[in-house]
Amino acid sequence: MGDTQRLSHFGEAGEPRMVDVGAKNATARTASAHAFVAMPAAVLAALPSNPKGNPMEIARIAGIQAAKRTADLIPLCHTLPLSYVDVRIHTEPGGLRIESEARTLAQTGVEMEALTAAAIAALTVYDMTKALSKAIEIREVYLLEKTGGKSGDYRR
Amino acid sequence: MGDTQRLSHFGEAGEPRMVDVGAKNATARTASAHAFVAMPAAVLAALPSNPKGNPMEIARIAGIQAAKRTADLIPLCHTLPLSYVDVRIHTEPGGLRIESEARTLAQTGVEMEALTAAAIAALTVYDMTKALSKAIEIREVYLLEKTGGKSGDYRR
Amino acid sequence: MGDTQRLSHFGEAGEPRMVDVGAKNATARTASAHAFVAMPAAVLAALPSNPKGNPMEIARIAGIQAAKRTADLIPLCHTLPLSYVDVRIHTEPGGLRIESEARTLAQTGVEMEALTAAAIAALTVYDMTKALSKAIEIREVYLLEKTGGKSGDYRR
Amino acid sequence: MGDTQRLSHFGEAGEPRMVDVGAKNATARTASAHAFVAMPAAVLAALPSNPKGNPMEIARIAGIQAAKRTADLIPLCHTLPLSYVDVRIHTEPGGLRIESEARTLAQTGVEMEALTAAAIAALTVYDMTKALSKAIEIREVYLLEKTGGKSGDYRR
Amino acid sequence: MGDTQRLSHFGEAGEPRMVDVGAKNATARTASAHAFVAMPAAVLAALPSNPKGNPMEIARIAGIQAAKRTADLIPLCHTLPLSYVDVRIHTEPGGLRIESEARTLAQTGVEMEALTAAAIAALTVYDMTKALSKAIEIREVYLLEKTGGKSGDYRR
Amino acid sequence: MGDTQRLSHFGEAGEPRMVDVGAKNATARTASAHAFVAMPAAVLAALPSNPKGNPMEIARIAGIQAAKRTADLIPLCHTLPLSYVDVRIHTEPGGLRIESEARTLAQTGVEMEALTAAAIAALTVYDMTKALSKAIEIREVYLLEKTGGKSGDYRR
Numbered sequence: 001m002g003d004t005q006r007l008s009h010f011g012e013a014g015e016p017r018m019v020d021v022g023a024k025n026a027t028a029r030t031a032s033a034h035a036f037v038a039m040p041a042a043v044l045a046a047l048p049s050n051p052k053g054n055p056m057e058i059a060r061i062a063g064i065q066a067a068k069r070t071a072d073l074i075p076l077c078h079t080l081p082l083s084y085v086d087v088r089i090h091t092e093p094g095g096l097r098i099e100s101e102a103r104t105l106a107q108t109g110v111e112m113e114a115l116t117a118a119a120i121a122a123l124t125v126y127d128m129t130k131a132l133s134k135a136i137e138i139r140e141v142y143l144l145e146k147t148g149g150k151s152g153d154y155r156r
Numbered sequence: 157m158g159d160t161q162r163l164s165h166f167g168e169a170g171e172p173r174m175v176d177v178g179a180k181n182a183t184a185r186t187a188s189a190h191a192f193v194a195m196p197a198a199v200l201a202a203l204p205s206n207p208k209g210n211p212m213e214i215a216r217i218a219g220i221q222a223a224k225r226t227a228d229l230i231p232l233c234h235t236l237p238l239s240y241v242d243v244r245i246h247t248e249p250g251g252l253r254i255e256s257e258a259r260t261l262a263q264t265g266v267e268m269e270a271l272t273a274a275a276i277a278a279l280t281v282y283d284m285t286k287a288l289s290k291a292i293e294i295r296e297v298y299l300l301e302k303t304g305g306k307s308g309d310y311r312r
Numbered sequence: 313m314g315d316t317q318r319l320s321h322f323g324e325a326g327e328p329r330m331v332d333v334g335a336k337n338a339t340a341r342t343a344s345a346h347a348f349v350a351m352p353a354a355v356l357a358a359l360p361s362n363p364k365g366n367p368m369e370i371a372r373i374a375g376i377q378a379a380k381r382t383a384d385l386i387p388l389c390h391t392l393p394l395s396y397v398d399v400r401i402h403t404e405p406g407g408l409r410i411e412s413e414a415r416t417l418a419q420t421g422v423e424m425e426a427l428t429a430a431a432i433a434a435l436t437v438y439d440m441t442k443a444l445s446k447a448i449e450i451r452e453v454y455l456l457e458k459t460g461g462k463s464g465d466y467r468r
Numbered sequence: 469m470g471d472t473q474r475l476s477h478f479g480e481a482g483e484p485r486m487v488d489v490g491a492k493n494a495t496a497r498t499a500s501a502h503a504f505v506a507m508p509a510a511v512l513a514a515l516p517s518n519p520k521g522n523p524m525e526i527a528r529i530a531g532i533q534a535a536k537r538t539a540d541l542i543p544l545c546h547t548l549p550l551s552y553v554d555v556r557i558h559t560e561p562g563g564l565r566i567e568s569e570a571r572t573l574a575q576t577g578v579e580m581e582a583l584t585a586a587a588i589a590a591l592t593v594y595d596m597t598k599a600l601s602k603a604i605e606i607r608e609v610y611l612l613e614k615t616g617g618k619s620g621d622y623r624r
Numbered sequence: 625m626g627d628t629q630r631l632s633h634f635g636e637a638g639e640p641r642m643v644d645v646g647a648k649n650a651t652a653r654t655a656s657a658h659a660f661v662a663m664p665a666a667v668l669a670a671l672p673s674n675p676k677g678n679p680m681e682i683a684r685i686a687g688i689q690a691a692k693r694t695a696d697l698i699p700l701c702h703t704l705p706l707s708y709v710d711v712r713i714h715t716e717p718g719g720l721r722i723e724s725e726a727r728t729l730a731q732t733g734v735e736m737e738a739l740t741a742a743a744i745a746a747l748t749v750y751d752m753t754k755a756l757s758k759a760i761e762i763r764e765v766y767l768l769e770k771t772g773g774k775s776g777d778y779r780r
Numbered sequence: 781m782g783d784t785q786r787l788s789h790f791g792e793a794g795e796p797r798m799v800d801v802g803a804k805n806a807t808a809r810t811a812s813a814h815a816f817v818a819m820p821a822a823v824l825a826a827l828p829s830n831p832k833g834n835p836m837e838i839a840r841i842a843g844i845q846a847a848k849r850t851a852d853l854i855p856l857c858h859t860l861p862l863s864y865v866d867v868r869i870h871t872e873p874g875g876l877r878i879e880s881e882a883r884t885l886a887q888t889g890v891e892m893e894a895l896t897a898a899a900i901a902a903l904t905v906y907d908m909t910k911a912l913s914k915a916i917e918i919r920e921v922y923l924l925e926k927t928g929g930k931s932g933d934y935r936r
Contacts, residue, residue, distance in 0.1 A: 018844060022808065022863035022883050028490065061373050061543050062231050064486060068539055068547055069229075071848055073276055074283045075218050075841050079848055079861055081547055083490035083575060103490050107863060112283050119275050119294070120229055127230045127268050134299055134310050138275070141294035143286075154290050174376060178340065178395035178415050184646065217699050217841050220642060224695055224703055227380055231373050235380055235393055237703055239646035239731060259646050263395060330688060334652065334707035334727050374543050383692055385537075385588055386595045387530050387685050391692055391705055419707060424595050431587050431606070432541055439542045439580050442611075446622050450587070450609035455602055466602050496802065529685050529855050532798060536851055536859055549859055551802035551887060571802050686855050697849075697900055698907045699842050736907050743899050743918070744853055751854045751892050754923075758934050762899070762921035767914055778914050 018076045021107040029148030030103045033114035035122040036140045038095040043132045047091065055128035056089040056096065063087035063121030067102055070116045080106045082113060087121050098122055099144065109149050115141065174232045177263040185304030186259045189270035191278040192296045194251040199288045203247065211284040212245040212252065219243035219277030223258055223269045230272070236262045238269060243277050254278055255300065265305050271297065330388045333419040341460030342415045345426035347434040348452045350407040355444045359403065367440040368401040368408065375399035375433030379414055379425045386428070392418045394425060399433050410434055411456065421461050427453060486544045489575040497616030498571045501582035503590040504608045506563040511600045515559065523596035524557040524564065531555035531589030535570055535581045542584070548574045550581060555589050566590055567612065577617050583609065642700045645731040653772030654727045657738035659746040660764045662719040667756045671715065679752040680713040680720065687711035687745030691726055691737045698740070704730045706737060711745050722746055723768065733773050739765065798856045801887040809928030810883045813894035815902040816920045818875040823912045827871065835908035836869040836876065843867035843901030847882055847893045854896070860886045862893060867901050878902055879924065889929050895921060 047054055064085045071079040084103040089096055100117035102110040122138045129136055145155045203210055220241045227235040240259040245252055256273035258266040278294045285292055301311045359366055376397045383391040396415040401408055412429035414422040434450045441448055459465045515522055532553045539547040552571040557564055568585035570578040590606045597604055613623045671678055688709045695703040708727040713720055724741035726734040746762045753760055769779045827834055844865045851859040864883040869876055880897035882890040902918045909916055925935045 017866045018862075018864055020864035020883065022885060057369050058231055058373055061370055062229065065377075065540075065543055066229055072845075073218065073222055073225075073229075074280050075214055075845050076280075077283060078863070079547075079859075081549065081574075081861065082486075083546070084486055084488035086485050103488065105490060106861075111286060112279065115279055115282065119279060122297075123268065123271055123275060124230050124232075126271060127233060130267060130299075131307075134302075134312070136298070138297035139295055141278075141297070142292070143290055146290075151287075156290075173398050174394075174396055176396035176415065178417060213837050214841055217838055221696075221699055221845075228377075231377050234395070235391075235703075237393065237705065237730075238642075239702070240642055240644035242641050259644065261646060262393075329710045330706075330708055332708035332727065334729060370543050374541065378541055381541075384689075385530065385534055385541075386592050387526055387689055388592075389595060390707070391703075393705065418705075423598060424591065427591055427594065427606075431591060434609075435580065435583060435587060436542050436544075438583065439545060442579060443619075446611055446614075446624075448610070451607055453590075453606035453609070454604070455598075458602075463599075468602075525681050526685055529682055533689075533852075533855050547859075549861065549886075550798075551858070552798055552800035554797050571800065573802060682855055686853065690853055693853075697842065697846055697853075698904050699838055700904075701907060735910060736903065739903055739906060743903060746921075747892065747895055747899060748854050748856075750895065751857060754891060755931075758923055758926075758936070760922070762895075763919055765902075765918035765921070766916070767910075770914075775911075780914075 018078065019108070021078060024107040026105050026107050027148050028105050029109050030101065031109060031111045031114040031146040032099060032101040032144040033118040034140060034142055034144045035098040035118040035138060036095055037098065037122050037125045037136060037138055039129060039136045040133050043129050043136065044091065044095065046132060055125050058128065059121040059124040060087045060089055062124040063100055063117040066120035067100070067113045067117040070113045073116060074112055077112050078108050080104050080108065080110060080113065082110065085113070085117060087117050089121065096125055109146060111143055111146055115143065174234065175264070177234060180263040182261050182263050183304050184261050185265050186257065187265060187267040187270040187302040188255060188257040188300040189267070189274040190296060190298055190300045191254040191274040191294060192251055193254065193278050193281045193292060193294055195285060195292045196289050199285050199292065200247065200251065202288060211281050214284065215277040215280040216243045216245055218280040219256055219273040222276035223256070223273035226269045226272045230268055233268050234264050236260050236264065236266060236269065238266065241269065241273060243273050245277065252281055265302060267299055267302055271299065330390065331420070333390060336419040338417050338419050339460050340417050341421050342413065343421060343423040343426040343458040344411060344413040344456040345430040346452060346454055346456050347410040347430040347450060348407055349410065349434050349437045349448060349450055351441060351448045352445050355441050355448065356403065356407065358444060367437050370440065371433040371436040372399045372401055374436040375412055375429040378432035379412070379429035382425045382428045386424055389424050390420050392416050392420070392422060392425065394422065397425070397429060399429050401433065408437055421458060423455055423458055427455065486546065487576070489546060492575040494573050494575050495616050496573050497577050498569065499577060499579045499582040499614040500567060500569040500612040501586040502608060502610055502612050503566040503586040503606060504563055505566065505590050505593045505604065505606055507597060507604045508601050511597050511604065512559065512563065514600060523593050526596065527589040527592040528555045528557055530592040531568055531585040534588035535568070535585035538581045538584045542580055545580050546576050548572050548576065548578060548581065550578065553581070553585060555585050557589065564593055577614060579611055579614055583611065642702065643732070645702060648731040650729050650731050651772050652729050653733050654725065655733060655735040655738040655770040656723060656725040656768040657742040658764060658766055658768045659722040659742040659762060660719055661722065661746050661749045661760060661762055663753060663760045664757050667753050667760065668715065668719065670756060679749050682752065683745040683748040684711045684713055686748040687724055687741040690744035691724070691741040694737045694740045698736055701736050702732050704728050704732070704734060704737065706734065709737070709741060711741050713745065720749055733770060735767055735770055739767065798858065799888070801858060804887040806885050806887050807928050808885050809889050810881065811889060811891045811894040811926040812879060812881040812924040813898040814920060814922055814924045815878040815898040815918060816875055817878065817902050817905045817916060817918055819909060819916045820913050823909050823916065824871065824875065826912060835905050838908065839901040839904040840867045840869055842904040843880055843897040846900035847880070847897035850893045850896045854892055857892050858888050860884050860888065860890060860893065862890065865893070865897060867897050869901065876905055889926060891923055891926055895923065
């Protein structure tokens with residue numbers, strides 16, 4: 001692992017620090033992330049039985065709001081002006097699949113914003129279903145795709 | 157699934173709502189949660205090379221702070237006075253194992269506080285290692301144990 | 313207006329201050345509040361045309377979350393442990409009627425929590441409909457009812 | 469109501485989402501909003517009797533601070549860098565008239581920031597006068613004026 | 625320095641942690657703190673020349689609000705229900721003297737709440753006067769007094 | 781003191797207001813600030829005895845996070861996109877010396893962000909050492925240096 005791969009969040013003496021993005025140009029950047037909330041079939045079956053609302057709607061909103069608070073939650077993240085955040089949640093056999101997307105025009109990427117949206121949406125689903133089962137589990141929180149920035153595009 | 161297992165966060169007409177905990181007694185409650193951050197061996201090897209600090213220390217603090225903000229992040233959670241929050245992070249082959257613990261004297265449990273602490277600690281590790289690999293993944297976010305409350309104790 | 317009706321948020325020298333509630337007993341308290349979002353018929357007609365979601369659902373969640381942040385928004389409010397918050401939104405000719413409810417076991421009342429929930433729910437409706445009309449107006453933000461506390465119950 | 473007037477906060481399938489402003493140019497934008505706090509004459513008469521301070525000063529500050537938190541309160545609002553926020557409060561027969569103003573250089577408008585400032589300033593007045601009367605009411609929360617952006621200028 | 629004087633915020637292995645206050649009784653506690661903002665005479669003279677408001681009023685409000693957010697700012701602090709917060713600011717030769725006071729009924733003390741109120745009030749004064757001088761300095765941020773709790777009362 | 785030196789945070793009628801920075805150009809700006817936490821020798825000696833962590837690490841993180849929340853704490857501050865924040869803490873005879881640095885590309889300076897980082901880092905040290913001594917004191921909170929902006933560079 002070469003010098004350029006040193007953990008960029010740490011200074012020469014190893015002190016924790018925010019990466020200085022001041023010399024970078026603001027460019028269009030996007031990121032999308034994934035999470036899966038695994039739950040027993042009976043819990044999954046109970047989700048759509050609410051006539052006017054369902055946990056997925058609330059989880060979607062919670063994810064969008066959390067994306068906007070990413071820098072408040074992750075100590076070394078930069079505050080970014082998000083131009084767009086979206087969270088999509090689909091029912092699947094075995095649980096709920098969550099995909100988030102974040103976009104910005106900024107000096108640094110929005111991976112953490114997308115991941116935070118997916119994770120908080122997943123925790124919100126957990127909160128609203130936990131009375132039915134303690135075996136619910138959040139899995140596969142990872143980056144699906146990113147575009148923009150010096151390190152180039154990525155697709156899992 | 158009987159009537160008593162209806163999703164407690166939804167009213168009779170299905171509208172999203174906070175569970176009314178006003179009639180419950182405040183009792184001692186604890187919860188601990190788990191998360192695993194899977195990462196390539198080269199990334200894991202780079203973690204301890206910081207002489208004065210390391211991502212685990214920052215992640216631990218981020219997790220503790222996030223636990224205190226759980227009700228701000230999860231829409232239908234109650235604000236709780238936590239008497240204790242702790243996050244422990246251990247290096248293992250394949251990644252970092254995170255365990256959190258939350259305690260309160262309150263009318264409702266602290267599962268979400270423990271889970272939020274573990275999840276945000278995991279995201280913080282992700283943030284500080286993501287420059288080295290895009291294959292990092294957060295897995296196995298689940299409840300390890302809870303004590304107190306009407307639904308009884310639980311240990312996974 | 314007698315001495316006992318002095319504005320309780322101000323000290324003897326008139327300085328702004330928080331009311332000291334330390335000598336009061338914690339008792340059960342509730343409050344409900346009202347707001348109305350007046351909008352043209354065409355805007356109102358567009359609301360239910362969303363197959364999977366609607367602004368009312370998001371506004372309801374925003375109101376609940378705002379209630380939990382009341383002390384962060386209103387400078388001299390006390391931080392209270394809410395045991396319950398609810399927001400209900402109904403379509404009526406001329407607009408949306410919003411009713412909120414907050415409950416606590418505390419040394420001071422929850423009027424501001426209920427009013428903040430109603431007001432932020434109304435602003436959220438405004439935000440999601442403002443592209444269709446600039447004549448939308450929030451009206452009739454008032455207390456519907458309160459129970460508990462030394463000043464007695466009130467019903468408008 | 470044509471296709472271009474669809475509620476812009478909702479996707480094709482009706483899911484709640486933030487409007488993508490990434491393709492818009494950042495331009496100068498302003499908005500001002502209005503609110504009125506109606507109160508009995510006796511309550512109004514008590515306001516200026518504080519030698520060193522008065523509720524209007526605190527309400528003004530609360531409104532300015534709330535404007536900066538608009539995106540945290542209104543789920544689908546974008547985080548904006550406000551270049552200016554102002555709140556003015558005047559005593560009138562029957563209550564307090566509140567006018568707010570917000571300015572930015574951004575890809576989207578500041579109507580919600582101005583409205584949030586006015587509404588929270590009004591709630592803060594309510595909080596500090598509610599001990600004297602339960603008949604206080606917040607009315608006429610509306611947009612006074614906006615400039616900038618594709619939809620053009622507006623003056624009520 | 626004996627064993628009982630070990631830094632209570634660190635565990636046996638030295639990991640940062642919140643002190644567990646779960647076994648303590650909730651008792652009445654108060655704390656008051658001090659800060660001094662030293663500034664050139666010309667800056668000090670400019671303060672009262674504002675007919676309708678002055679930096680001290682805004683600083684007082686900022687201090688009160690900051691006290692309520694102490695646990696959000698200081699990582700290992702517990703969230704406490706403050707029953708009272710007050711900030712007093714006096715002009716003196718050489719600068720502004722700030723005294724804050726916080727009260728609670730809780731399992732742990734409110735020293736940090738009082739100190740945070742004083743410090744943020746001082747920073748707010750700094751913000752509003754910094755255009756006039758860069759030599760302004762915040763000094764003497766310390767605890768004036770505390771009452772309640774196992775460690776007994778203290779007066780500086 | 782001439783007219784151009786009027787307190788810029790106040791309008792013509794003296795009302796508190798945010799300075800309008802809309803007409804300024806966004807330029808590179810930096811600021812660094814200083815704070816000193818004076819403590820008895822015995823308390824200072826206890827700091828490094830923690831094998832895995834120490835209060836300085838936590839204080840550094842708290843300072844970085846606080847810098848990002850400056851506009852939320854200081855009422856008339858603008859929200860700024862910080863490109864970099866750093867906090868350095870050194871042990872010295874008599875206490876801990878804290879230096880912070882903030883950088884941005886914005887229409888206004890980052891003095892308050894640097895000062896807030898230093899002050900909150902100092903309060904965090906205080907919190908973690910206060911069990912050992914009540915004589916700890918925060919001193920010398922001042923601006924070390926600033927660059928950029930119309931008022932020119934400054935070095936103390």
